Amino acid sequence: MKTLFGRRTRLLAATTATAGLALVVAGCSSNGNGGSGDATVKGVHLVKAGQLTTCTHLPYPPFQSEINGKVQGFDVSLIDLVAKNLGVKQQIVDTPFENFKTGAFLNSGQCDLAAAGMTITPERKKNVDFSDPYFEATQAVLVDKNSGIGSLADVKAKGKKLGAQAQTTGEDYAKSKGFDPISFESSDAVLNGLRTGQVQAVVIDYPVVQGWLKDKANADRFKVVDNLKTGEQYGFTVKKGNTALREAIDKALKDAKADGAYKKIYEQWIGPYNASVASPAS
Numbered sequence: 001m002k003t004l005f006g007r008r009t010r011l012l013a014a015t016t017a018t019a020g021l022a023l024v025v026a027g028c029s030s031n032g033n034g035g036s037g038d039a040t041v042k043g044v045h046l047v048k049a050g051q052l053t054t055c056t057h058l059p060y061p062p063f064q065s066e067i068n069g070k071v072q073g074f075d076v077s078l079i080d081l082v083a084k085n086l087g088v089k090q091q092i093v094d095t096p097f098e099n100f101k102t103g104a105f106l107n108s109g110q111c112d113l114a115a116a117g118m119t120i121t122p123e124r125k126k127n128v129d130f131s132d133p134y135f136e137a138t139q140a141v142l143v144d145k146n147s148g149i150g151s152l153a154d155v156k157a158k159g160k161k162l163g164a165q166a167q168t169t170g171e172d173y174a175k176s177k178g179f180d181p182i183s184f185e186s187s188d189a190v191l192n193g194l195r196t197g198q199v200q201a202v203v204i205d206y207p208v209v210q211g212w213l214k215d216k217a218n219a220d221r222f223k224v225v226d227n228l229k230t231g232e233q234y235g236f237t238v239k240k241g242n243t244a245l246r247e248a249i250d251k252a253l254k255d256a257k258a259d260g261a262y263k264k265i266y267e268q269w270i271g272p273y274n275a276s277v278a279s280p281a282s
Contacts, residue, residue: 163199
């Protein structure tokens, strides 16, 4: 994320880490390098032997959410490729997003990496190391079809209420345009706010809106009236100086783009694949 357009920028003390809910995600079977109790696999040190521990914040579909009792999504599938290369399983820990800006959970040794639809920003680079970009993102403005709103500018002109997820790109973008958006704690709460009439429009990451509109009830009621290009690129983060793991992530991403795995995962979780906008070249 850019300083202004970062998707999430909240900060919370690391003492809240114990509130995280660990959720095991099915990964690939461990080979001889991963399950012997040695916490270093192929030159990569892991916080727990035999597993790649990922911090995330749920829910944020289509990047990560619990489906049928299992955490799944675009980010999850990509990091599964990293775990597979290391011969270990991925384990996901659900944590407050506030900690990702400072890398608190990475620094405390609770997680190896963070994967939560995070935009790469200079500010965050001061505290964590980012992988290569793996996703290009835009912001969407979603409204009720009966609202009479045809653009973001209309929201202000017609005196309508705008909603956004707290401490996210959408909220920051709206504020930069002179709005005072109503903040919601999660993406689910954003949609519920629109559904119940607390707000008449919301601004949030376009892939999230794509996921919402896959539901016929949502598609029948809501529509996208603006797609805002903010130049965002998502990256995974590791502890500052953890070069081995960062390089392992970058290799998995590069290989996935070369062999078609990235395209397949993108189409599964995001929608129709367009190489020019799906992910930056690397």
